[in-house]
Amino acid sequence: MSADPSASNDVHKELEDMKRKLDDLMKHVQPAKRRRVDSEGKSEFENDGNNVVRVRGLPWEATEDDLREFFKGIQIVDIFIATTPTGRATGDAFVQLQDDVDNENALKRNNQHMGHRYLEIFQSTVAERTKFQTRAKAAVRTGPIDPNSYVVRMRGLPYQATDDDLRGFFEGLELVGVHVVPDHLGRPSGEAFAEFPNEDVQRLALERHMQRIHNRYIELFRSNSSELTNYLTHPASSREYRERDRDREYRDYRERDYRRERDYHDRERDHRRSSYRDDYRYSSYPSGPEPDGFCLRMQGIPFSATEQEITRFFQDGSVTPIRIHRRANGGEAYIEFANANEVRQAMTLHKAHLGRRYIDLFRVSYGEMCDVVGIPPAYPTPAYTPTYPAPPQYAPPPPPPPVWTAPPP
Numbered sequence: 001m002s003a004d005p006s007a008s009n010d011v012h013k014e015l016e017d018m019k020r021k022l023d024d025l026m027k028h029v030q031p032a033k034r035r036r037v038d039s040e041g042k043s044e045f046e047n048d049g050n051n052v053v054r055v056r057g058l059p060w061e062a063t064e065d066d067l068r069e070f071f072k073g074i075q076i077v078d079i080f081i082a083t084t085p086t087g088r089a090t091g092d093a094f095v096q097l098q099d100d101v102d103n104e105n106a107l108k109r110n111n112q113h114m115g116h117r118y119l120e121i122f123q124s125t126v127a128e129r130t131k132f133q134t135r136a137k138a139a140v141r142t143g144p145i146d147p148n149s150y151v152v153r154m155r156g157l158p159y160q161a162t163d164d165d166l167r168g169f170f171e172g173l174e175l176v177g178v179h180v181v182p183d184h185l186g187r188p189s190g191e192a193f194a195e196f197p198n199e200d201v202q203r204l205a206l207e208r209h210m211q212r213i214h215n216r217y218i219e220l221f222r223s224n225s226s227e228l229t230n231y232l233t234h235p236a237s238s239r240e241y242r243e244r245d246r247d248r249e250y251r252d253y254r255e256r257d258y259r260r261e262r263d264y265h266d267r268e269r270d271h272r273r274s275s276y277r278d279d280y281r282y283s284s285y286p287s288g289p290e291p292d293g294f295c296l297r298m299q300g301i302p303f304s305a306t307e308q309e310i311t312r313f314f315q316d317g318s319v320t321p322i323r324i325h326r327r328a329n330g331g332e333a334y335i336e337f338a339n340a341n342e343v344r345q346a347m348t349l350h351k352a353h354l355g356r357r358y359i360d361l362f363r364v365s366y367g368e369m370c371d372v373v374g375i376p377p378a379y380p381t382p383a384y385t386p387t388y389p390a391p392p393q394y395a396p397p398p399p400p401p402p403v404w405t406a407p408p409p
Helices: 005-026 064-070 101-106 126-136 163-170 199-206 226-231 235-275 309-313 338-346 365-372
Strands: 052-056 076-083 091-095 122-123 152-157 177-180 190-195 219-222 296-299 321-327 332-335 360-364
Touching: 052 101, 052 126, 064 076, 091 126, 101 122, 101 152, 152 199, 152 226, 163 177, 163 296, 177 226, 190 199, 190 226, 199 219, 296 338, 296 365, 309 321, 309 332, 332 365, 338 360, 360 365
Parallel strands: none
Antiparallel strands: 052 091, 052 122, 076 091, 152 190, 152 219, 177 190, 296 332, 296 360, 321 332
């Protein structure tokens, strides 16, 4: 059955009419201004008529003369090198060119090198440049608002946290002021300080330890005005100070662990010396409990880990703890086992991973665990009573067999 040619012509006419109407409609639509985004998510704009380009990736020591040399042959009207409020260069600059031709020529030098660094060049606007200039001129406080205030240091802040977020965290408490600490590049460091009018309010503030801002839990520490001033005026040096603190704490931990291991081996040696009975020499590891229990200190636990996950961690090493005492900060726990063999087996998991973090295990005495955890010293622990097999009993030799004698004749 052949198709009707008249029907086909009608369809083509309708399509032509629709296309013509669409073209007429598009003539009255203003083209949208295109907004581009670079690899880091920062916007690149169309030229606003002021011929401003942004340069990113500058060496920290770059000067205006270096930029003029980089753009040699292009007419430059103005140069602004962006800095942080503390006066440090951010690696960005804004260059205003003479006309559109110079603007296009500047953009063509994208990814060319200044020294050992390549520079990214993309279109910008006066408004974006003004934002950077305002940020550089922002007032920076270099000390406490009130020298007599009571200070709390906050750690673990989201990088996007604002002063309003900090005030909301301490809602209901009287605040003197808050300070977000920048790093050595002027960016948020994740730390802040809050000032309170008296010690009672400071104590109430510290009770909010481990509460959250957004999705991050916040650690709170008692501080003072001198530490606050040091963090605000010397971001780089305070960072080095914190690193030295961590190194010193690590050395102290290593020294204490060395002493514990030394004491443990001394006890083992003394036990070996006392294990000689009736010419029998027994194993250096007793079969009964040790005098001070079978305890380990576990460090580096992820804060999100549960007791079930800690138990499974040890079960992977073929040992199961009998008690787990979790510290309030969540990153440390004291573990009890049933006997010395289980402790030795658990120690093979030293430096093993729980989640994404590796775990440190250290032998500790039962008394030390009681002091830290806060349980009574009378907590039941089996006493050590060494047992030894009875020496072999001496058996008298059997009587000699009777001597056969010939009967008399």
